[in-house]
Amino acid sequence: MSKSNVDLKASSNKQHLYSAFLVGGISSVALQPLDLLKTRKQQQGSSKDIFNIKNIKITELWKGTLPSFLRTAIGSALYLTTLNRMRVFISAIENKEQNYIETYNKSSNLPKISHWGNLASGSIARSVIGFFLMPLTVIKTRFESTVYNYKSLDEAIKHIYKENKVKGFFKGFGSTLLRDSPYAGIYLVNYEFCKNFLNKHTLKEQSDFIVNSSSAIIAASVSSTLTAPFDTIRVRIQLEPNLNKNLFTTCANIVKNESFSKLFDGLSLRLIRKSLAAGIAWGVYEELIK
Structure with missing residues (x-):
């Protein structure tokens, strides 16, 4: 393996760290209103007045921006840096006889690994950082x-x-884990699948940013829908921990006293927020680390 390939394989951790911090922070501030409206729709006893944008001052839409910025920027930096190291390690195991350059997608500088490798690395990295x-x-x-x-x-x-x-x-770590761990694994599998598909079936001059962002949006939409109930349960537990003791009783209470559909409260807002955040973050992130 040539020196240039070694350098590529050992790409700067600082590059991933800074790039992820930047895109995570920007997306969190820009999309904070969607997060706020989603949380208010999911809280117990919510009514149309609580999350109706007409009844909320414009400045109030960015309430919670500081903790949101810290959580998303720091979380993105740690998650994507850890994820990259894990994927490089898995790639080295899965592609021992291959040149490292050959393990990359056309539109991406991230290592290409198996679906199981993506599922495991995404889930583990997200779980650890999430804690x-x-x-x-x-x-x-x-x-x-x-x-x-x-x-x-x-x-x-x-x-x-x-x-x-x-x-x-x-409080709510159990439901957060059941939301984030599967989300990250499913997201990464779908993201890489979509990138491969679009790279094969789009024009050669197609922008890498468009390919990566489109893949991120599709992957985020699928993952968000599948893990939506755990997000609602998490919100209920964290807002009223003395009333909602754990994941199972909270889920049972929502289904029994409200309806099963309440588990998917705020899904449309979460879909918009997650897909836009993923499209911006992963599209820009992939460009920054090239």
Whole structure:
């Protein structure tokens, strides 16, 4: 293997870290209104007035932007950097006799690995990073709701700790794990499949950004739909932890006292938010690391 190939294989971790932080931060700020409306639609006892944009001040649509920015920017940086290292490792195992350049898609500088490799690397990386970012996830969700009216991060941290001590910052981790781990694995499999398909069936002069962004949008839409119930359950637990004790009782209560369809509350908003975020983030991210 030539030196240039070695350099490509060991692409700078800082490059992935900074690129992911940048695109994650930009998408979180730009799409925060969708996250806020989704959270309010999912909260218990929500009504049309709660998430009707006509009844919300424009500035209020960006409530919770700081914890959202920190969670998404830091999370994207850590997740995509960890994911890349895992995929490079898996690629080396799966393609021992192949030149490293040959393991890449035409529109991408990311390693091409098997579907099982993508499923495993995406799920594991998202689960590990998700655990460390749970406190920010809890704070972000509470900021976005109408249940709490925090004025600062410091106030939110003190209140959550007073209410449930350290475990309060990890409320809803089970449902978050069941949402994020499958989401990341399914997303990555679909993303790579779509990239391969579009690279084979689109014009050669087709923009790499268009191919990658389109693949990201499709992958995010599929993954978001399949994991939607766990997102609703997560929101309920994090907003009212004393009422919603765990994943199973919360799910049962929603189905019994409301309806099964309530598990998919906010899906349309989540689809828009996730697909746009993925299209922007992965399209720009792939360009930045080239």
